[in-house]
Structures are given as C-alpha cells and as structure tokens.
Amino acid sequence: MTRTRPLPRDDLRALDGYHSPQVEVDTRLNTNESPYAPPAAFVERWLDALRTVEWNRYPDRAATDLRTSLGAFLGQPAGRLLCANGSNEVLQTLLLTYGGAGRRALMFEPTYALHAQIARGTGTDVVAGERRADYAIDPDDAIETMERTRPSVVFVCSPNNPTGTVESRDTVERLADAAANLGTLLVVDEAYGEFAQWSALELVSEDLPLAVVRTYSKVWSLAGVRLGFAVAPTWMIAQLEKVLLPYNLSVPTQVAGAIALDFSSEMEQRVAGLVEERGRLFATLAATDGIEVCPSGANFLMFRVGGDAHELWKRLLARNVLVRDFSSWPRIEGCLRVTVGTPEENDAFLAALDETLPEVVT
Numbered sequence: 331m332t333r334t335r336p337l338p339r340d341d342l343r344a345l346d347g348y349h350s351p352q353v354e355v356d357t358r359l360n361t362n363e364s365p366y367a368p369p370a371a372f373v374e375r376w377l378d379a380l381r382t383v384e385w386n387r388y389p390d391r392a393a394t395d396l397r398t399s400l401g402a403f404l405g406q407p408a409g410r411l412l413c414a415n416g417s418n419e420v421l422q423t424l425l426l427t428y429g430g431a432g433r434r435a436l437m438f439e440p441t442y443a444l445h446a447q448i449a450r451g452t453g454t455d456v457v458a459g460e461r462r463a464d465y466a467i468d469p470d471d472a473i474e475t476m477e478r479t480r481p482s483v484v485f486v487c488s489p490n491n492p493t494g495t496v497e498s499r500d501t502v503e504r505l506a507d508a509a510a511n512l513g514t515l516l517v518v519d520e521a522y523g524e525f526a527q528w529s530a531l532e533l534v535s536e537d538l539p540l541a542v543v544r545t546y547s548k549v550w551s552l553a554g555v556r557l558g559f560a561v562a563p564t565w566m567i568a569q570l571e572k573v574l575l576p577y578n579l580s581v582p583t584q585v586a587g588a589i590a591l592d593f594s595s596e597m598e599q600r601v602a603g604l605v606e607e608r609g610r611l612f613a614t615l616a617a618t619d620g621i622e623v624c625p626s627g628a629n630f631l632m633f634r635v636g637g638d639a640h641e642l643w644k645r646l647l648a649r650n651v652l653v654r655d656f657s658s659w660p661r662i663e664g665c666l667r668v669t670v671g672t673p674e675e676n677d678a679f680l681a682a683l684d685e686t687l688p689e690v691v692t
C-alpha cells in the first residue's frame with residue numbers, strides 16, 4: 331500500500347512561514363522588543379500571586395480581573411476588551427470572525443507582514459493598497475480602494491511597522507467613517523501606540539466599526555508572556571468571544587497583565603527614555619552620508635542605504651549587531667530597520683555602522 335500524506339488546504343500551499351531570524355548576538359535590535367526587563371518588584375508580586383493559584387482548575391474564562399483592571403487603566407468599560415495570547419491572536423480572532431473564505435482584507439503596503447499572513451491563514455483574500463511616498467496612507471486613495479474592492483476588514487498599522495509612520499487622527503476618522511458606511515471592520519494596530527503622540531483609542535465608540543489592538547509585548551516589557559488586547563464596541567467583542575477558544579488565557583498571563591498595570595509609571599519612564607534615544611538615533615542617522623532615515627513614532631527607525639543594504643546587514647551581524655533586513659521587500663528595497671535599544675546598544679549599533687557603512691556605500 332502506498333501511503334498518502336494529508337494535503338494542507340489548497341490556498342495555504344503557496345504560504346511562506348514567518349521569517350525573522352532568532353540569532354544569538356550581543357546587540358539584538360531586530361524585533362522591537364523592550365531592551366529593559368520589567369521591574370523586579372513586578373516579577374516578585376507576580377510570582378507571589380501564582381503561589382496560591384488552584385492549578386487543577388481552568389482559568390477565569392472571562393479574564394474578569396484583567397479586563398476590569400485594564401479597562402480602568404484605559405478608561406474603557408471591561409465589555410469593550412478582548413484579551414488573547416499576544417495581539418497576533420487578537421488579530422487572528424478578528425479575521426476568523428470578520429474575514430474568512432470569500433472575504434477580503436485590505437492593508438496598505440509596506441506594513442506588518444503578519445496582517446497578510448494571518449489573513450491568509452484564515453482563508454481571507456488579501457488586497458494590497460498603496461501608500462504615499464512618505465509612507466502615510468492617502469485617505470482619498472484608501473477610501474476609493476475600499477469602495478472598489480469591498481474588503482470585510484481593513485488594517486491600519488499606526489505607528490506603522492516597519493516604516494514608523496503615524497497616521498493622522500483625520501485619516502483614521504475618515505477611514506472609520508468610510509468603514510461604517512460600507513459595513514467594513516477597521517482594525518488599527520497600535521502595537522507601538524504608546525510611543526506616538528495620539529491614539530485611536532479615543533475614537534472607539536459603540537457607533538464605529540473600529541477595533542484598536544494593543545500589546546504587552548513592547549512597552550510593557552512582556553514579550554515573553556504573550557498578551558495582547560483589542561478595544562472595540564461591546565457588540566463586536568460579543569461576536570469575537572464566540573470565536574475565541576475557551577480558557578485561551580492562562581492564569582499566569584491573566585495575573586501578569588493585571589499586576590503590570592500597577593507599574594505604569596515605570597513603563598512610562600521606559601517609554602520616555604526610548605523616545606529620547608529614538609531622537610538621538612534619528613539625528614545621528616539623518617546626519618550620516620549614505621543613509622536616509624524615516625521619521626518614526628515608534629521604538630524603531632527604518633533607513634534606506636545608498637548602497638548594498640543586505641551586505642550592510644551582514645557586516646553589522648558580523649560585528650554582533652542584529653537589525654532587521656528589509657532590503658528585498660517590495661517598496662522598501664534597500665532598507666533596514668533598527669530597534670531603539672539601551673543607550674549602550676544604540677552606541678554599539680552606531681559604532682558598527684560607522685565601520686561598515688563606508689564599505690558598502692556606492
């Protein structure tokens with residue numbers, strides 16, 4: 331008997347996995363994590379809380395404590411919150427609920443690769459919209475694309491990964507209004523929202539089909555925990571909850587998310603320090619011949635290399651500095667992205683750049 335392996339869905343065969351090399355280096359500036367550990371007092375309180383947990387029981391399915399504390403922190407009712415294992419699981423839940431076979435998701439390229447990746451995983455067709463030369467979304471153009479392609483879900487990433495671009499409030503309001511007219515869901519991914527000047531959280535209301543997605547992975551220094559959330563109208567949360575797996579959030583995750591909020595002033599200090607370092611890195615890169623750096627409202631900077639960017643990436647890595655290589659990405663050919671690290675890490679990056687850039691600039 332010949333044996334036959336099961337075939338994955340036809341629409342998944344062309345799918346590539348997610349690629350971001352996890353390499354051991356001294357200076358890791360490639361995945362936009364926080365360079366700082368969360369406060370030791372947070373870890374102590376978290377571990378203490380875990381000592382009294384009834385581990386033989388399932389966790390609170392509604393994550394009541396977490397959603398209540400987080401709602402109070404954000405000034406939102408708990409009924410407007412959906413929590414999951416990283417914002418990627420939130421995005422997947424949004425797509426499972428509002429996307430799927432025969433439906434389309436629109437995103438404006440270049441943007442976070444996982445929006446398209448997760449859409450495809452849920453059987454949702456992907457429509458690529460364009461951006462202006464400064465990487466901001468042109469609202470007229472975007473609304474025209476929405477009316478023409480009728481997506482069920484539209485993604486806006488602000489600040490945008492990998493460019494750092496922050497969309498204006500006017501743009502997001504106009505897209506939300508267009509989405510409301512078309513019966514479309516607008517998802518604003520604010521993984522880096524705390525680094526920016528304004529947040530679409532203030533637009534969330536029962537009258538708009540708007541979900542703002544945030545994460546503990548970046549500013550809260552908890553990428554290892556895997557916790558993200560959506561703030562959305564209660565009627566949308568009720569639909570999302572039907573799709574979310576029951577007991578999706580482990581007890582340690584729920585407890586970490588609630589306790590972390592008691593350390594928000596430490597979080598704000600880390601953010602302020604990183605924003606200052608972003609300014610220093612930006613100024614240095616802007617003054618460097620052979621580099622063109624993009625303004626950023628996030629904890630990273632994308633820059634174009636006037637030479638072989640992939641070669642520069644390799645030479646930086648050879649000097650123990652890992653940044654993200656976007657040099658072969660459509661629309662941002664020749665670009666690399668560096669995460670803002672500690673002052674020492676940023677110095678290490680700048681020193682390595684100083685040595686390697688002249689070797690590759692043409």
Ligand SMILES: *Cc1c(COP(=O)(O)O)cnc(C)c1O
Nearest residue numbers: 416417418442491521545547558
């Ligand atoms: C890092 C990042 C996330 C975070 O994903 P998690 O699953 O919460 O770790 C989400 N969106 C964007 C645009 C990101 O860059």
